[in-house]
Amino acid sequence: MxxxxxxxxxxxxxxxxxxxxxxxxxxxxxxxxxxxxxxxxxxxxxxxxxxxxxxxxxxxxxxxxxxxxxxxxxxxxxxxxxxxxxxxxxxxxxxxxxxxxxxxxxxxxxxxxxxxxxxxxxxxxxxxxxxxxxxxxxxxxxxxxxxxxxxxxxxxxxxxxxxxxxxxxxxxxxxxxxxxxxxxxxxxxxxxxxxxxGLVEALGLKAFALFKERKMALFFVFSMFLGVSLQITNGFANPFISSFGEIPAYAETFGVKHANILISLSQLSETLCILLIPFALRRFGIKIVMLIAMLAWVLRFAFLGLGDPGAGVWLFLLSMVVYGVAFDFFNVSGSLFVDKETDPTIRSSAQGLFMIMTNGIGATLGSLGAQAVISHFVYSEHDVHARLAGWSLSWYLFAAYAAIVAVLFAVLFRYRADRAR
Known part of the structure; x- marks a missing residue:
């Protein structure tokens, strides 16, 4: 009891x-x-x-x-x-x-x-x-x-x-x-x-010694690159979907009036996809699982660029579904990889470094970079249709970025002992 x-x-x-x-x-x-x-x-x-x-x-x-x-x-x-x-x-x-x-x-x-x-x-x-x-x-x-x-x-x-x-x-x-x-x-x-x-250990600074090893250095660098994607949709998906309300044909759609409820399907997907991680790691190994996460980010952004809250709302729904894979397969699997590949004496510091590279440096650069892109292609326009076109172009650029990261990761990151035990 x-x-x-x-x-x-x-x-x-x-x-x-x-x-x-x-x-x-x-x-x-x-x-x-x-x-x-x-x-x-x-x-x-x-x-x-x-x-x-x-x-x-x-x-x-x-x-x-x-x-x-x-x-x-x-x-x-x-x-x-x-x-x-x-x-x-x-x-x-x-x-x-x-x-x-x-x-x-x-x-x-x-x-x-x-x-x-x-x-x-x-x-x-x-x-x-x-x-x-x-x-x-x-x-x-x-x-x-x-x-x-x-x-x-x-x-x-x-x-x-x-x-x-x-x-x-x-x-x-x-x-x-x-x-x-x-x-x-x-x-x-x-x-x-x-x-x-101490402060050095709490900040994860001891784990910077891992950068001497090529495999771990590449892993942390790519963690930062992928971390760029983490906050983009949190910050800009709601303003994007609600902006369709300026067009009469979409003004009364569910997505425009309740964008948050539509976006909440992303978190529901996240909850369910956690259950897939043990199977995926056993079946495919960490490199493939990380690649799946990167490709899921490509789809997350691309579906937003292609969809609308009317007849194209199914594309928005697909974007919400793949978010669970994009987020969990990267964050959770990456954390497990760090736990497996680091010495117990610096394991906590290594986890701290993983968080710094992803939710710290990566997410910060991503938020500022996304703002620059959207300000240039969306907020600089005065016509509603031009702004929506700018939104789509912005999502395609984010998808292209995630695709480039995925290709580079596939080519550069080599890991043989690649199955979870």
Whole structure:
């Protein structure tokens, strides 16, 4: 009964953890575009990657040495949630400034991004204290994080705030709720004096020694290249789909009116595709699985460029379906590859380096690069049809980029011991 109780409490924690993110991550771009800040969308998504380069490591050191992880988790959510509510309040002023909005948002995500790792630490520690197998117990708990993400995506759409700053109020409110809830979670002791991670280890800097090995150097470089794709659709898919509303023939379509619900199928696909990874790794090996992920990104972008919310909505649906393969086969399989190929003494640092290359450097470059492309081909146009043509061209360019990365990876990355055991 005790183990079931622990699992339930951690499930609630994971649900709330990702519900906070789902409230705005895929719809924030639409709000910014409607508020007149379309050419700054990429900055909002890029800053998530920038703060992810150092804030999770710094908060990890604090949790190791001074403040128990569950307490720090609550403190970070209190700060992040309060700042989200401040962002919402400021957005209601007569003429909100982009620089002020961006500054408040940056502070909020600076405290939110570390909670992704802190919540995992709380879950791992609590499950170990309860004598439970992490490999068996954690994945079903983590799935409810994605469920929470999907639920708030759909909620902000159904209550009509995916195009308004109301999404920040929902995110902030859930954040404060989790801040309180975290204080009731099982105690996570700090490390004994002298045993906590140092900054070099927490940032994953020890793992840079892996760049001396050609195979690992190529893997991390291509992880960065593929990481470029990670945030593009989060930032720009909603503004793209909703832009069809300017054409009368599409104005009343489901996709235009509820773009977030349509996009939420991507997260549903992500949840289901996780189950395919063990089979795929055993059957094909890491190189082919990574190539499948890269080709799935090609299709993800190409289907968006080809589709529309009317007769072509089936292409949008296909784009949402392949997202699960694109995201999971890269992120999860890549993490497993790092775990398998690195020495246990630097394994944590290597995982940190993988996150830096993908969600840090790669995603930041991708957000800024995508913004430059879309500003040039879309936001520079004044005619609605020219803008839609610009959107399609932008998606094709992103697809071409992913295809080039896939070809180079296929040619350059050589790995013989290529079957998961």
């Amino acid at each position: 005790h183990s079931a109780h622990i699992k339930l409490r951690l499930t609630v924690m994971n649900f709330l953890q990702f519900a906070i993110w789902g409230a705005y991550l895929t719809s924030m771009g639409r709000y910014l575009g409607d508020a007149g800040f379309a050419e700054g969308i990429g900055n909002f998504y890029a800053v998530q990657g920038i703060v992810s380069l150092f804030m999770p490591a710094l908060m990890g050191i604090v949790a190791d040495r001074w403040i128990p992880a569950q307490r720090l988790l609550g403190l970070c959510h209190a700060l992040a949630g309060g700042l989200m509510l401040a962002l919402f309040a400021y957005s209601l002023t007569e003429a909100p400034s982009y620089s002020v909005l961006f500054s408040i948002y940056t502070l909020s995500v600076a405290f939110y991004m570390p909670t992704l790792a802190l919540s995992n630490s709380v879950a791992y520690t609590s499950l170990e204290q309860a004598g439970l197998d992490l490999v068996k117990s954690f994945p079903p708990i983590r799935v409810f994080g994605t469920v929470g993400f999907i639920c708030t995506m759909i909620t902000v759409s159904l209550i009509g705030v995916e195009a308004t700053s109301g999404q920040f109020a929902i995110s902030g409110g859930i954040g404060l709720l989790l801040a309180l809830y975290a204080q009731t979670l099982p105690h996570c002791p700090t490390a004994p004096k002298g045993e906590g991670k």
